[in-house]
Amino acid sequence: MAxxxxxxxxxxxxxxGHEWDGIKELNSPLPKWWLYIFYATxxxxxxxxxxxxxWPLVTNYTKGVFGYASRHDVTRELDALKALRAExxxxxxxxxxEDISKxxxxxxxxxxxxxxxxxxxxxxxxxxxxxxxxxxPNLRDxxxxxxxxxxxxxxxxxxxxxxxxxxxxxGVMPPLGGPNGVLKADEIVTVANFVRSLSGQSTRPNADLxxxxxxxxxxCAACHGEDGRGNRDLGAPNLTSRNYLYGSDEKTIIETITQxxxxxxxxxxxxxxETTVKSLAVYVHALGGGQ
Amino acid sequence: xSDLLSPAARKSAAEVEEPHAVGAEDEPLYExxxxxxxxxxxxxxxxxxxxxxxxxxxVYYFLPFVRWYRGPNQPDxxxxxxxxxxxxxxxxxxxxxxxxxxxxxxxxxxALILFLMNAVAGRVWCGYLCPQTVWTDLFTTVERWVEGDRxxxxxxxxxxxxxxxxxxxxxxxxxWLMIAWWTGGAWVLYFADAPTLVKxxxxxxxxMVAYVWIGILTFTTYSLAGLMKEQVCLYMxxxxxxxxxxxxxxxxxxxxxxDRGEPRMSVKAAAKARQAEQPAGDCIDCRQCVVxxxxxxxxxxxxxxxxxxxxxxxxxxxSVMTKVNRPLGLIAYDxxxxxxxxxxxxxxxxxxVRTRTVLYVAMIAAVGLVMLYGLMTRSFTDxxxxxxxxxxxxxxxxxxxxxSYTVRILNKRPLHRIFVLAVDELPLAKLTAVGVxxxxxxxxxxDVGPDSTRxxxxxxxxxxxxxxxxSSRVTFRxxxxxxxxxxxxxxxxxxx
Ligand code: SF4
Ligand code: SF4
Numbered sequence: 001m002a003x004x005x006x007x008x009x010x011x012x013x014x015x016x017g018h019e020w021d022g023i024k025e026l027n028s029p030l031p032k033w034w035l036y037i038f039y040a041t042x043x044x045x046x047x048x049x050x051x052x053x054x055w056p057l058v059t060n061y062t063k064g065v066f067g068y069a070s071r072h073d074v075t076r077e078l079d080a081l082k083a084l085r086a087e088x089x090x091x092x093x094x095x096x097x098e099d100i101s102k103x104x105x106x107x108x109x110x111x112x113x114x115x116x117x118x119x120x121x122x123x124x125x126x127x128x129x130x131x132x133x134x135x136x137p138n139l140r141d142x143x144x145x146x147x148x149x150x151x152x153x154x155x156x157x158x159x160x161x162x163x164x165x166x167x168x169x170x171g172v173m174p175p176l177g178g179p180n181g182v183l184k185a186d187e188i189v190t191v192a193n194f195v196r197s198l199s200g201q202s203t204r205p206n207a208d209l210x211x212x213x214x215x216x217x218x219x220c221a222a223c224h225g226e227d228g229r230g231n232r233d234l235g236a237p238n239l240t241s242r243n244y245l246y247g248s249d250e251k252t253i254i255e256t257i258t259q260x261x262x263x264x265x266x267x268x269x270x271x272x273x274e275t276t277v278k279s280l281a282v283y284v285h286a287l288g289g290g291q
Numbered sequence: 292x293s294d295l296l297s298p299a300a301r302k303s304a305a306e307v308e309e310p311h312a313v314g315a316e317d318e319p320l321y322e323x324x325x326x327x328x329x330x331x332x333x334x335x336x337x338x339x340x341x342x343x344x345x346x347x348x349x350v351y352y353f354l355p356f357v358r359w360y361r362g363p364n365q366p367d368x369x370x371x372x373x374x375x376x377x378x379x380x381x382x383x384x385x386x387x388x389x390x391x392x393x394x395x396x397x398x399x400x401x402a403l404i405l406f407l408m409n410a411v412a413g414r415v416w417c418g419y420l421c422p423q424t425v426w427t428d429l430f431t432t433v434e435r436w437v438e439g440d441r442x443x444x445x446x447x448x449x450x451x452x453x454x455x456x457x458x459x460x461x462x463x464x465x466x467w468l469m470i471a472w473w474t475g476g477a478w479v480l481y482f483a484d485a486p487t488l489v490k491x492x493x494x495x496x497x498x499m500v501a502y503v504w505i506g507i508l509t510f511t512t513y514s515l516a517g518l519m520k521e522q523v524c525l526y527m528x529x530x531x532x533x534x535x536x537x538x539x540x541x542x543x544x545x546x547x548x549x550d551r552g553e554p555r556m557s558v559k560a561a562a563k564a565r566q567a568e569q570p571a572g573d574c575i576d577c578r579q580c581v582v583x584x585x586x587x588x589x590x591x592x593x594x595x596x597x598x599x600x601x602x603x604x605x606x607x608x609x610s611v612m613t614k615v616n617r618p619l620g621l622i623a624y625d626x627x628x629x630x631x632x633x634x635x636x637x638x639x640x641x642x643x644v645r646t647r648t649v650l651y652v653a654m655i656a657a658v659g660l661v662m663l664y665g666l667m668t669r670s671f672t673d674x675x676x677x678x679x680x681x682x683x684x685x686x687x688x689x690x691x692x693x694x695s696y697t698v699r700i701l702n703k704r705p706l707h708r709i710f711v712l713a714v715d716e717l718p719l720a721k722l723t724a725v726g727v728x729x730x731x732x733x734x735x736x737x738d739v740g741p742d743s744t745r746x747x748x749x750x751x752x753x754x755x756x757x758x759x760x761x762s763s764r765v766t767f768r769x770x771x772x773x774x775x776x777x778x779x780x781x782x783x784x785x786x787x
Contacts, residue, residue, distance in 0.1 A: 101726040104745065111748075129681035140685045140695075200690070241688030286725040288685060288695050288750045 085109075092275045097150050100282050107282070114283025117276050121268065122284075130287050135246055135263055140287045143243040145235045148291035152232070154281035160267035161235065168267055171234035176219060177258030183219060185258075191215045192253040198228040198239045201248060326448070327521060327587040329431055330441035330579075334606025343419045344428055352473070355480035359383075362705020362741050366484030374482060378742075384666060385742075387703065396662040400655060407651040409534050411643060412624065413544040417530065418601035423523050426474070426516035427585065430467055437463040441582060467517040468509065475508030521586040524599055531596045541642055545600050546625040547580075547591045550633050555591075558615050573617045580604035580622055590622055672708075673701035674778045676767050683785045692756040692786045698724075699746045700769055702739040709738045710769040714751055717765045717784055721752045736772070756786040 005014040008026060015024045048054065052064040082089075088109045092100065101107050119128060125136045132138035142148060146156050146169055159167040176183045183191065193203040194212025203209065217226055223236035230238035237245065246252050246261065268277055284290070359369035359382060371380040379386040386393055408416050417424060438444050438459050447456050479501045480488055491497035492505075515523055524531065538544075552574035556564065564571035574591065581589045583604060588597035590604050608622040629639040679695040686692055702708050713734040714720050724735040725748040739745040749767075753759060763786070768779040 102728065104726060107726045108746075129679075131682045131685070138685070140682065141687050141693075143688045238688065242686060242690045243688055286748055288693060288748075 089275045092278055097154055097278065097281060100278070101286075110279040110282040111286060113276065114279035114281075114286075117272065117280050118283055121272065122280070125265075130284065137245055138243065138289075139284050140289050141243050142289050142291065143238065143241045143245075144232065144289065144291065145230075145237055145245070147232045148285075148289055150281055150285040150290060153284050153290065154278065156265070157280050157284070158267060158269045158277050161265040162262055163264050163266050165267050169235055171223075171236065173223075173236075173256065173261040175258060175260035181258070183215065183257070187215055188254055188257045189250075191220070191257060192250055195228065195239050195253055196248065196250060199242055199244075199248065204250075324522060325587070327585070328441040328445050328582070329435075329585050329587075330582040330607075331435055332583040332603050332607045332610075334603075334609060336602035337606050340419060340428065340601065340603075344425050347420065347422075347425050348429065352477045355477065355485035364741055364743075365705070366487070368484055370481060371484075372482050385703065387701070390669070393662060393665070396658055396665075400658050400662075403651055403655045403658065406537060407648060407655065409537050410539070410542055410645070410647045410651060412600075413538060413542045414531070414534055414598075414600040417524065417599040418545075421599075423515060423528070424585075424599060424601065426470075426512060427520050427523075429470065430516045431520070431585070433466050433470070434463055437466065464517075468513055471509040471512035471517070472505065474512045475505035478508045479504050521597075524586060525597055535596075539647065540627045541640075541645060543624040543626055543641070544594055545590060545598060545602055545605060545622065546627075546630070547574075547593070547622050548620070548625060548630065548633075549591065549593075550630050552591065552621050573612065573621050575611065575615060577611055579607040579611050583607040594627075670778070671703040672710075672769070672771065672776055672778050673703070674767065674769050674780045675699045675701075676780045676782045678782050678785075684787075687752070689754075690756070691752055691754045692759075693750050693752040694765075694784050696749045696751065696767070696782065697746060698749045698767060699744055700737060700739050701744045703742065705741045707738060707741055709736060709772045711735075711772060712737055712747070712749070713768050713770070715766040715768055715779070716781075717751070717753060717759075717763065719754050720765070720784075721754070722749060723752075724749045731772070737769075751784060753784065753786060759784070759786045761785065761787040 005027070006017060006024075007013070008015050008024060011026060014027045016027045018025045049062075050064065051066050052068050053061055054064065055062040088106065091103075091106055092110055092113075095103070095106060100110055118126075118130065122130070126132050126139055127136075130139040137143070137145065144152065146152055146161070156169060159165055159169065161169045162172065175181060177185065177188050189204075190208055190212040192212075193207035194209050194216050197203050197209055197212075216224075216228070220228075223234050224230050224239055225236075228239035230236045242248070244252070245263075246256055268280070272280075354370050355368065357369040358367045359380070361367050361380065365371075365373070365376075365378070365380070368380065369382050371378075373380065377388045384393075405416055434444075438447065447459075450456070476492070479492075483501070488497060488501065492501060519527075549572075551572065553572040554570060555572050555574035555576045558575050561571040561573075561575070578589075580591070581587070581604075583606070584590070584598075585601060585603065586597045586599055588595055590598060602624070605620075605622045605624070609619045612619050612621055625639075626641070629641075632639060675698070677697040677699075679697070684692050684694050698712065700710060700712075711731045711734050712722065712724060714722050722734060724737065727735040727737055727747060729736040735747075735749075737745060737747055751765065762783050764781055765784040766779050766781045768777060770777050
């Protein structure tokens with residue numbers, strides 16, 4: 001049965017018959033162009049389902065006829081980025097380490113790349129700002145176990161320290177105390193106080209510094225030198241420095257002498273490419289500690 | 292002229308002007324657009340409009356080709372927006388990103404000038420200078436040239452399609468598109484060295500973004516100036532709404548002097564009425580003012596949103612008045628006050644100097660002077676220093692303390708310059724800059740390329756931190772070798 005459309009008397013137009021709180025809705029159709037655009041979007045969305053991945057299935061999803069995946073986009077963008085950087089990367093690979101800082105653009109490039117690589121790879125141990133922490137060296141000061149020249153730094157980063165690799169830096173602080181040790185506990189205290197005096201720190205009032213020196217020359221000078229300035233070939237720290245890797249309080253020094261030390265750093269040539277290692281060396285060197 | 296038309300043609304011409312018949316039931320929510328067949332007109336204001344059109348378009352299309360020496364690295368272009376290098380060049384002015392406030396100044400000035408124009412002469416901007424008006428004027432001129440004046444077009448449009456008519460229509464759209472395309476082309480030339488870009492565009496070597504922009508501008512110019520025309524002013528533009536709130540009764544507006552025009556009647560009827568000493572207006576209801584109007588309004592209905600104040604109706608009516616031997620200026624730039632004053636037999640007043648206008652002029656002058664002062668005293672060298680936050684300081688093996696900073700030196704001159712970088716106010720401090728090997732005395736020497744910045748990482752070491760407070764002032768100073776120009780910036784040195 002055909003329903004006669006109701007006419008609203010005020011406007012003379014038909015209503016939809018819908019009523020809320022006594023107000024009737026006028027029959028005002030949408031403009032045609034609007035409707036057609038709406039239909040077009042529906043058609044478009046169907047095309048979209050066909051062309052792009054869209055529907056989740058139980059274990060998989062519809063792949064779409066284009067086989068599109070955002071992962072491909074990422075790969076492509078990364079490749080494009082590599083291509084974009086290729087020229088500078090090649091220049092970086094070509095240029096000897098010492099000369100990189102002479103070219104401002106190359107330096108900027110290396111610093112930026114080094115900073116990013118540092119954050120990704122080195123920050124877990126040395127901290128984001130490279131200030132290190134107990135047993136992880138501060139790379140911003142001028143205390144370097146293995147040398148702070150850019151070449152030394154590069155070598156350390158590339159092959160690491162005491163990590164089993166033949167190319168790694170070797171050298172170890174042996175335990176001098178303990179039951180089989182060469183020094184007795186009281187002798188260790190004496191040496192420790194002498195060591196503290198090397199860097200100008202306070203010593204126990206009753207400490208026999210002359211005895212300490214004697215013991216030091218006999219047991220420690222082989223690595224640390226008679227003046228305690230260390231030996232970078234062996235990674236033997238400079239004991240006159242204010243900055244101690246494990247701490248310079250008496251207790252820590254006693255601990256170090258008693259049980260020895262031997263921290264490990266991985267080598268990075270096996271994980272990072274050559275230019276990244278180079279950039280890291282440039283970056284670390286520029287942090288301020290480099291010599 | 293009208294007797295040249297056949298009755299059929301006259302009828303169809305009349306039909307086109309007939310307002311749409313609207314039924315109560317199916318009345319659409321919006322009125323469909325009625326095609327406006329703007330008739331050509333001659334006169335003083337039309338001549339001014341032509342002049343403005345030529346000057347504006349001439350400047351727009353050819354300004355990118357004006358050359359200006361910019362030093363070795365930049366294109367020698369007088370007006371250039373160099374997005375890649377973050378520079379804006381305008382003749383002798385070169386704006387760096389941090390000086391973007393000059394644009395704020397320019398925008399403030401532009402707004403104030405618009406207000407001033409509005410206070411003096413209503414929407415003159417709309418009628419003469421607005422890009423929408425200028426391009427629409429150009430497009431309707433082309434249309435008139437191809438398809439003929441008002442009457443010819445009305446007749447043609449009321450007749451069925453023919454090959455000749457289709458040809459004319461196609462030609463019109465092709466010409467429109469060509470102008471639109473040229474407009475887009477000129478636009479992109481402001482963003483790169485124009486001669487090079489023209490060559491690159493022609494050989495399809497130009498960057499994609501240039502083609503995209505040309506496409507966008509072609510589309511917008513074609514649709515705004517060709518297809519939408521007056522609808523932009525009527526429905527899209529906010530200015531008529533805003534200006535209505537800014538205007539006052541003294542602003543000169545295109546005004547139909549109804550005190551003189553009404554009651555309107557034919558020339559003959561008027562003559563008769565005047566003989567009988569009956570009131571007779573000067574308006575002969577010939578509708579010339581309406582047919583020349585680009586927005587299709589009837590100015591005799593008074594001030595209205597649709598009127599863009601182009602003054603073409605003034606020209607049209609003046610030529611009618613000349614023909615019927617009545618004084619000119621039935622429609623003229625006039626203000627509301629004078630209509631009243633004439634009625635009361637008072638003299639007309641045109642007070643241009645009013646509180647409002649004086650205030651606007653003063654504000655424009657103030658902003659202008661501030662900007663001019665800024666431009667004149669603007670430095671060509673700049674220095675910024677950023678203290679490393681993490682760590683704030685580093686203790687070295689001998690107990691001395693070092694702070695690191697990122698120092699940026701800006702060289703805004705188009706030449707290579709060399710600066711000595713030093714610190715003051717921190718006795719015995721040592722300064723090293725990463726990647727800088729040359730020194731003058733103890734201080735590093737940094738060279739900065741023409742029109743560019745150089746960032747250097749700087750380490751400052753204080754040998755006796757015990758003598759320093761936890762935080763002390765340190766002043767970085769660059770001194771140009773040769774000229775001796777100095778710039779300094781202060782920061783802090785943290786030692787504990
Ligand atoms: S052109 Fe002048 S005379 Fe003709 S209708 Fe308009 S105002 Fe009246
Ligand atoms: S009414 Fe007159 S001044 Fe206003 S837009 Fe039309 S022609 Fe121009």
